[in-house]
Amino acid sequence: MPITSARNTGAHVVYAELKRQILTLELKPGERLKEPAMAAALQVSRTPLREAIRRLISEDLLEQQPTGGVVVPVLDEAVISELYEVRAAVESLMARNACVKATPEDIEDLRGILARNAALVEFADDAMQQGMALHAKIAAIAGNSWARRFHGQISSQMERYRHYTNSTQERRDQALEQHRELVDAIASGNPEAAAGMAFDHVLGARDAAVRAISGASGAAS
Amino acid sequence: MPITSARNTGAHVVYAELKRQILTLELKPGERLKEPAMAAALQVSRTPLREAIRRLISEDLLEQQPTGGVVVPVLDEAVISELYEVRAAVESLMARNACVKATPEDIEDLRGILARNAALVEFADDAMQQGMALHAKIAAIAGNSWARRFHGQISSQMERYRHYTNSTQERRDQALEQHRELVDAIASGNPEAAAGMAFDHVLGARDAAVRAISGASGAAS
DNA sequence: TCCAGCATACTTGTATACAAATATGCCTGT
DNA sequence: ACAGGCATATTTGTATACAAGTATGCTGGA
Numbered sequence: 001m002p003i004t005s006a007r008n009t010g011a012h013v014v015y016a017e018l019k020r021q022i023l024t025l026e027l028k029p030g031e032r033l034k035e036p037a038m039a040a041a042l043q044v045s046r047t048p049l050r051e052a053i054r055r056l057i058s059e060d061l062l063e064q065q066p067t068g069g070v071v072v073p074v075l076d077e078a079v080i081s082e083l084y085e086v087r088a089a090v091e092s093l094m095a096r097n098a099c100v101k102a103t104p105e106d107i108e109d110l111r112g113i114l115a116r117n118a119a120l121v122e123f124a125d126d127a128m129q130q131g132m133a134l135h136a137k138i139a140a141i142a143g144n145s146w147a148r149r150f151h152g153q154i155s156s157q158m159e160r161y162r163h164y165t166n167s168t169q170e171r172r173d174q175a176l177e178q179h180r181e182l183v184d185a186i187a188s189g190n191p192e193a194a195a196g197m198a199f200d201h202v203l204g205a206r207d208a209a210v211r212a213i214s215g216a217s218g219a220a221s
Numbered sequence: 222m223p224i225t226s227a228r229n230t231g232a233h234v235v236y237a238e239l240k241r242q243i244l245t246l247e248l249k250p251g252e253r254l255k256e257p258a259m260a261a262a263l264q265v266s267r268t269p270l271r272e273a274i275r276r277l278i279s280e281d282l283l284e285q286q287p288t289g290g291v292v293v294p295v296l297d298e299a300v301i302s303e304l305y306e307v308r309a310a311v312e313s314l315m316a317r318n319a320c321v322k323a324t325p326e327d328i329e330d331l332r333g334i335l336a337r338n339a340a341l342v343e344f345a346d347d348a349m350q351q352g353m354a355l356h357a358k359i360a361a362i363a364g365n366s367w368a369r370r371f372h373g374q375i376s377s378q379m380e381r382y383r384h385y386t387n388s389t390q391e392r393r394d395q396a397l398e399q400h401r402e403l404v405d406a407i408a409s410g411n412p413e414a415a416a417g418m419a420f421d422h423v424l425g426a427r428d429a430a431v432r433a434i435s436g437a438s439g440a441a442s
Numbered sequence: 443t444c445c446a447g448c449a450t451a452c453t454t455g456t457a458t459a460c461a462a463a464t465a466t467g468c469c470t471g472t
Numbered sequence: 473a474c475a476g477g478c479a480t481a482t483t484t485g486t487a488t489a490c491a492a493g494t495a496t497g498c499t500g501g502a
Binding site for chain 3 (some may be wrong): 473474475476477478479480481482483484485486487488489490491492493494495496497498499500501502
């Protein structure tokens, strides 16, 4: 039995590596992928490389050009807003469902994660990352695999925009406070309140990000 | 210039054909795909066929088995409920955004679509299909490409479950009435109301579907 | 100097060949 | 008769070969 749970085929390895390079911007937005060179660099033939590329295209982490080339999608500030919005919708749904389905033990777990986050708040370099474990747990409680799937795709996309959405200490403290409120709402057993709270919090993060971006680009005026 | 807008490569044609066969259940759930036979049937080599298969896997319209085969996913009644829920979340977001962004002309268009649907209500064999044009227009107004993307994926998935969710005349009339309410809510300029209405309507459809399924399977009791 | 047209080099998409892994069926022993 | 194990056949994953399309740069002319 292999150690890795995923199918350890070459195409999968290439997919993971390529995805990493895209999310870290090691592959620069706008850059065109040339298969022969890439295949040589990754020590595989073009066949598994192409398989990985196609998969990334269908996740919108690569872009197929009409003429036939493949490029890393350009960073477009307008889509950040869109991503936050769908994330708000999905997390709102998960909060609602979690509220209905959570057992007392689940609530305990959530509070435990909160406490750990509070202890680490000054070390986290990113409010998003800080909340990861919390959202994962909420998603698990909500138990909707499609919501989880979409949430994962959105997270991947947003990863590319981390430079734009880097958080300040203030923002991080606020996020922690909002997470506390969210857990309280889930614990309270009022699905509507939990859903609304999750939605508003993410939209608040969107507004902060949009302000940060327009502030940075328009600072000279 | 080619007639088709998509890149007319063999892999794309195979993808479209395979997707069609999956959504119509021409390829039966649980069936295993054997590449050589399939390639021969579709008159292409295994290379573009595999490309199409991989794409379908990443859309969850095919399933990769741990051992290495590819099968058509089994129909699982439990996921219908999940699909309705995420659809509710996405449509709710689109209704909210549409409410904010709609111009008077947009509202006119929506009412026009409603009127056409009302005229055709007795011919539509499916409440989902009836509302297709309406939702497409709302999505266009909302202008969130990720929401549109997810909505499309959800629609594809649900297509496979049409047998379970076939609508009655009564259900169709109710849908039409709900669509009217939804358009009114969007026109009223109250985003929260529009969002809530869209959410509740889809969840209502979910409940109807769940009732229909459990009613059909548990009728003998 | 600048542009059109062409030839060349490169890239992509597809087909085929091959090796490793998996499934299938048969045979033997109890 | 049934289970275990081996041999065969099929299937998948990868590499390579080739054809068609696309971009690049060069030459000649105005």
